[in-house]
Amino acid sequence: MSVANEAMAGHGPHGAIHGVAPGRAHGGTHGSLKSYLVGFLLAIALTLVPFGLVMSHAPIGTPLIVAVFALAQISVHIVYFLHVNRSEEQRWNLTALVFTAIVVCIILGGSLWIMHNLYVNMMPGMMPGSVG
């Protein structure tokens, strides 16, 4: 991992070459090797555990637990890989992300709610179970 060691030493705040932009000019999305490593190890763990729970038919391998692992992993990705934080220069990124999360919840929750309601209110026999 000699390349990885270089990465730990490198990425100084200023461009070493005359006239080349410093890394911070690009919205601070580069992160550090440490943040990528922490994120990667957490993501691997948060992938293997739910797969293990489901594949071993563990009693605690319920949809709720698996969903919690997925949400945790998505958070890890956003923080350690996409480097979204609460800094001044990321304010609009964070705003857009939070807005998107709200809309996604409405789309997913709303669709399931409406379709479930339609299904249970349907007269038996009007909607054979095999038809979508």
Place this chain on the structure above:
Amino acid sequence: MSTGPTIAHGGALAFRPGYADHAADALRDLRPATDAVDFELEHHHDAASTAQLGFWIYLMSDCLLFAGLFATYSVLHVRTAGGPTAPQLFHLPYVLAETVCLLVSSFTCGLATLAMGRRSRGATLGWLAVTFTLGLAFIGLEAHEFAHLIADHAGPDRSAFLSSFFTLVATHGLHVTCGLIWMAIMMVLVVKKGFTASVQSRLSCLSLFWHFLDIIWVGVFTLVYLFGALK
């Protein structure tokens, strides 16, 4: 944005009030011709960070597209029309292999970004090549799975469940394929042009795109494959 842009000398801001406006105009005119020289405006509201925000907003709108497909799948996954169900079709070890490919590729894509940050052309190209290979492996595994399903008469025309499954997973696969094409182009650009401001900006956007696709895949393997096996 009122002060004149200066060439970044280790972050020092050379500001001369007398002819700052003239200098600013002259430097802006020069800009397209001197791609390698990056100008840093006050507050860093430069073209690169604007491009990043624009790309971020595209990613968020893409997220809404996937939300629609996830919602469709959630509603339709029980409508199997007497055909095969999720536990009969999906093999978790195979999906785990796909997942690991994509996750490791996301990590190596980050390493490529770090290598770009320290201007190491060899390391950037190397990590991009590793990322590309892992992405290709993912697409290969997915294409193999699809071919297998279709050969087993479990194609998208079999049931509403399979229609929504193919739409969701193939849309993600199509995004990954586009990412691979983009990555190949970026490797050529890094070789031919080096780390110009535009190449750096595009590579940063590509890295965001690739990490974003991994996040979508977390939703796919949880909702489709893990929940499917729990039924």
